[in-house]
Amino acid sequence: MKATYKKYILDFKIPSGTSRGVLTRKETWFLILTDGNRHGIGECGILRSLSADDVPHYEEKLKWVCENIHLEQKSLRNALMEFPSIQFGVEQAFLSLNSKNPFELFPSDFTQKEAPIPINGLIWMGDEAFMLSQLEHKLKEGFKCIKMKIGAIDFETELSILKAIRTNFTPNEIELRVDANGAFSSSDALKKLEQLSTFELHSIEQPIKSKQWDAMAELCQNTPLPIALDEELIGIFSVTEKERLLQTIKPQYIILKPSLVGGYGGCEEWIQIAEKYNIGWWITSALESNIGLNAIAQWTYTLNSTMPQGLGTGSLYTNNFDSPLDVSNGELRYLKAQNWQENLIEELCI
Incomplete structure (x- = not known):
């Protein structure tokens, strides 16, 4: 078996704003396994300035993985503890290699019968006109759950946008989530x-910056609306530390991004601990290409969650890869498209 990797730059269709800045490009890496005529592809989706593995020797670690791909997957995972995005890429690549279809990693009603996953519609930061334009578009697309980025523009303007939504739609008609990305x-x-x-919001993600456990714990205890931890989970590697964080802060929800918390294995550890303490959770992509998004979506379906998930990011880029994923009426489906698999294997593996 041979392992190689490739870097790829994704270009946003329009600049996408968060409280951490405006995104125009997204760097990602693909781990490619080849064994005879079989190929396995995994995406290592790093987010610069946010991922725990945003380090100067990131590419060196990818080289090390390729040179040591003969090791057991458990050994590789342990050696990659501080490289969660590469852990996820390795998981995907081996699942892909050992599947009949290299892009169907978790056969289910999602991949076989077009069973849907409910998802939220994402509204990026910008001026009021831009945010309202996005909102109108998402509502026309049939979304029943809207997630709005807040914290970068004037707070009173953000409140006015939320008021406009609630004036026209009750909580039963539109579920509203907001994400401050630590801006407060x-x-x-x-x-x-x-x-x-x-x-009457569903929740707010990461209202204050991470690594303020006492302040966040006090906020979660006194909050008038549910708080979901997001960035707070990044860089927490051991099961003991994960449990200590949730015991200390006691959030209402946690949000799990496989690329940021160590892939499926890392997410499953968080879920097990969260459920022990009656903490809710949902899954979100971290701006991966359609390859990583496909891998996340298939796995997410197997978790049998009825909550809207954060998996609607496949249309963000001008140069994304062909994919069977389709968004309509606020739901994500896996359609049986033709030729996209062959084209993708040829593009990345040959």
Whole structure:
């Protein structure tokens, strides 16, 4: 068996804003396994300035994986503990190599019968007109769950947008989630949560920056609306530390991004601990290409969650790969498209 890797730059169709800045390009890496006529492909989806494995020797670690691909998968996983995106790429690549179809990693009703996964529609930050335009588009597309990035523009403007939504749609008609990406200060976060709670939101993601466990714990204890931890989970590698974090903060939800927390294995550890403490969870992609998104979506379906998941990012790029994934009426489906598999194998593996 031979292992190689390739770097790929994804270009956003339109600049996408968060409280951490505006995204125009996204770097990703593909791990490719070849064994005779069989190929396996896994995406190592790193997010610069956010991923725990955003380190200067990232490519060196990919080279090491290729040189040591003969090791048992468990040994590789342990050696990659501090490289969660590569852990996920290795998981995908081996599943892909050992599957009848290299892009059908988890056969299920999702891949075989077009059973849907409910997802949220994502609204990026920008000026009021831009955000309202996105909202109108998502509603026309049939989304019943909207996630809005907040924290970068004027807070009163963000409140006015939420008010406009709630004036026209009840919580039963549209579920609203907001994501602050750590934009609030610990001193004013509770006041802002109280203002946001008047709009009957489902939850807010990461209201304050990570690594403020005591402040976040106090916020979760006193919050008028549910809090979901996101960035807080990044860089927490051991099961003991994961449990300590959830015991300390006691959030209402956690959000799991396989590329950021160590793939399927890392997510499953978090889920097991969260359920022990009656903490809810859902799965979100981390701006991967359609290859990584496909791998996340198939696995997510097997978890049997009825909550809308964060898997609607496949249409963000001008140069994404062909895929069987299709979004309609606020749901993600796996369609039986033709030729996309052969084209993709040829593009990446040959």
